[in-house]
Amino acid sequence: MKKENKEDLRGKALKVKDLAAYGKGSVVSRTLIDKKVGTVTFFSFDKGEGLSEHTAPFDALVQVLDGEAEVSIMGKPLLVKAGELIIMPAKKPHALRAVKKFKMMLVMIRA
Numbered sequence: 001m002k003k004e005n006k007e008d009l010r011g012k013a014l015k016v017k018d019l020a021a022y023g024k025g026s027v028v029s030r031t032l033i034d035k036k037v038g039t040v041t042f043f044s045f046d047k048g049e050g051l052s053e054h055t056a057p058f059d060a061l062v063q064v065l066d067g068e069a070e071v072s073i074m075g076k077p078l079l080v081k082a083g084e085l086i087i088m089p090a091k092k093p094h095a096l097r098a099v100k101k102f103k104m105m106l107v108m109i110r111a
Contacts, residue, residue: 023046044102047098047100057091059090
């Protein structure tokens, strides 16, 4: 997984499409906020790329900003498209895969 630069983005108007470019055959991530209480991370996935099944100790909100992804929660696949969001429940196995190349915002609150 590639990580973008750590430029300070606070107090700036940001274009979502410019937060992380698509990378051929890769997943690109950019952390926008990283605090003890939670994180906000932007991701771009090339078609066919994804995150393997895992669990997290807290609920995670995924908002799809461009494209389409298959999100599996406890083995049940769901298609999530641009303009939609899904909350992945804490301690439940989940994974995601790019049906088409897609961009998403991941918000995790650690409380």
